[in-house]
Amino acid sequence: MDFELNETQLLIQKTARDFVERTLLPVAAELDKTERFPRAELQALADLGMMGVNLPTALGGAEAGVVSYSLAMSEVARGCASTAVTMAVTNMVGEVINAFGTDAQREAHIPKLTSGEYAAGSFALSEPEAGSDPGSMRTVARRDGDSFVLDGPKQWITSGSHAGVFVVWARTGELSAGTKAISCFLVEGGADGLRIGKHEDKLGLRASNTVSLSFEGVRVPASALLGEMNGGFKIAMMALDGGRIGISCQAIGIARACIEESVAYAKDRKQFDKAIAEFQGIQWKLADMQTELDAAHLLAMRAAWLKEQSRVFSREASMAKVFATETANRIANKAVQIHGGYGYIREFAAERHLRDARVTTIYEGTSEVQRIVIARSVLS
Numbered sequence: 001m002d003f004e005l006n007e008t009q010l011l012i013q014k015t016a017r018d019f020v021e022r023t024l025l026p027v028a029a030e031l032d033k034t035e036r037f038p039r040a041e042l043q044a045l046a047d048l049g050m051m052g053v054n055l056p057t058a059l060g061g062a063e064a065g066v067v068s069y070s071l072a073m074s075e076v077a078r079g080c081a082s083t084a085v086t087m088a089v090t091n092m093v094g095e096v097i098n099a100f101g102t103d104a105q106r107e108a109h110i111p112k113l114t115s116g117e118y119a120a121g122s123f124a125l126s127e128p129e130a131g132s133d134p135g136s137m138r139t140v141a142r143r144d145g146d147s148f149v150l151d152g153p154k155q156w157i158t159s160g161s162h163a164g165v166f167v168v169w170a171r172t173g174e175l176s177a178g179t180k181a182i183s184c185f186l187v188e189g190g191a192d193g194l195r196i197g198k199h200e201d202k203l204g205l206r207a208s209n210t211v212s213l214s215f216e217g218v219r220v221p222a223s224a225l226l227g228e229m230n231g232g233f234k235i236a237m238m239a240l241d242g243g244r245i246g247i248s249c250q251a252i253g254i255a256r257a258c259i260e261e262s263v264a265y266a267k268d269r270k271q272f273d274k275a276i277a278e279f280q281g282i283q284w285k286l287a288d289m290q291t292e293l294d295a296a297h298l299l300a301m302r303a304a305w306l307k308e309q310s311r312v313f314s315r316e317a318s319m320a321k322v323f324a325t326e327t328a329n330r331i332a333n334k335a336v337q338i339h340g341g342y343g344y345i346r347e348f349a350a351e352r353h354l355r356d357a358r359v360t361t362i363y364e365g366t367s368e369v370q371r372i373v374i375a376r377s378v379l380s
C-alpha cells in the first residue's frame with residue numbers, strides 16, 4: 001500500500017495551494033460579506049487547469065485524475081468554500097458531458113468550461129418538490145419534430161445565473177414510470193424561455209450563486225439529449241457518486257482551515273497568564289479535530305482512488321461524504337468554541353467556516369440519503 005502522492009498529484013496540490021495563499025485567502029472574507037460572485041478568481045483557476053482537473057488535455061483539461069482533483073478541491077475550499085463549490089459543480093458538469101456526451105457535445109462545451117469562457121457549468125436536477133427523491137421530478141421534455149421542448153421548475157441551482165451550459169434532467173414519459181422515464185439534456189445559458197429566479201439569501205457559501213430556474217417552453221435540438229433517451233436517472237446517480245467525493249473534499253478543506261486558525265488562535269490567546277493552547281481542555285479538542293480530519297481525508301482519498309481506477313466506488317463515496325461533512329461541522333463548531341466570543345463575530349474566519357460547513361451535509365445528497373446508500377450496500 002502506497003500513501004505517497006505522485007508527481008502530478010503533488011504539482012496540482014501545490015498549484016492550488018499557492019493560488020489560495022496568493023489570491024483567494026486575501027479576498028475570502030470580502031467575497032462572503034459582499035456576496036460577490038468570484039468571476040475573476042474562477043477565471044484564474046481555469047487558467048491553472050482547475051476547471052477540468054480530471055478531463056482530457058485535448059479538451060483543455062489537466063488530465064490529472066480524480067485524486068489530483070480531490071486534493072485541489074480541498075485546497076481551494078480551505079481558502080474559500082464558495083469558490084470551491086462553484087469549481088466542484090463546473091468540474092462535475094464537464095465530467096458528465098465527457099462520460100456520456102457525443103464527440104460533438106464534448107467539443108461544443110468542454111473547452112469552454114475548462115478555459116473559463118463559460119463562467120461556470122450548472123447541474124439542474126433538484127426541484128421545489130423533488131430533492132432527496134429526484135425520481136419524482138415534474139419538469140418535462142416533450143418531443144416535437146427535431147426538437148425537445150422543456151417545461152418546469154428547478155430549484156437550488158448552483159451558478160444558475162452565470163452558467164454557460166446546464167445539464168438538465170426532465171421527465172420524458174409518464175410520472176408513473178418513475179426513474180425509468182427521465183432523460184438528460186444540455187441547455188445553453190441564455191436559451192429562450194429559460195428564466196432565472198432570485199438569488200437565494202443563504203446562511204453560508206454567500207459568494208456562490210444559488211437560484212431557481214423556470215423552463216418555459218425551452219426548445220433544444222434533439223442533439224441536446226445527453227446519453228440515452230430515458231437513461232437520464234442513471235447519469236444523475238453516477239454524476240452524484242463522483243460529486244460526493246468533491247463535496248467530501250470541500251468539507252475537508254473547510255475543516256483544515258478551522259484547525260489552522262484554531263491552532264494559531266490558541267497559541268496567541270492568553271487567559272490565566274497562559275496561552276490557552278497550554279490547557280488540556282483545548283489540546284484535547286485539537287487532538288480530536290486533527291484525528292477526525294485525517295480519517296475523513298483517508299476515506300475521501302480511498303473513494304477518489306477507486307474512481308480513478310474505474311472501480312465501483314458508490315458506497316465509499318457516500319461513506320466519505322457523510323463522515324467528512326459531519327466531521328467538518330463538528331470541527332467548525334469546536335473552532336468557534338476555541339475562539340470564545342471572537343469565534344462568534346465576523347472579524348474571525350471561524351464564524352464563516354461554521355456557516356459554510358453547514359450545507360455540506362445537505363447538498364449532493366443529505367447525510368440521511370448517504371446512510372441509505374451505505375446501508376443498502378451493507379445489507380446486500
Ligand SMILES: Cc1cc2nc3c(=O)[nH]c(=O)nc-3n(C[C@H](O)[C@H](O)[C@H](O)COP(=O)(O)OP(=O)(O)OC[C@H]3O[C@@H](n4cnc5c(N)ncnc54)[C@H](O)[C@@H]3O)c2cc1C
Binds near residue numbers: 124157158363364367
Ligand atoms: C446551497 C445549495 C446548493 C445546491 N446546489 C444544487 C445544484 O447545483 N443542483 C441541484 O440539482 N441541486 C442543488 N441543491 C439541492 C440539494 O441537493 C437538495 O437540497 C438536497 O438534495 C435535499 O433536498 P431537499 O432540500 O428537497 O430536502 P428533502 O429531500 O425535502 O429532505 C428534507 C429532510 O428529509 C430527509 N429525508 C428525505 N428523504 C428521506 C428518507 N428516505 N429517509 C430519511 N430521511 C429522509 C432529508 O435527509 C432531509 O433531512 C443545492 C442545495 C443547496 C442548499
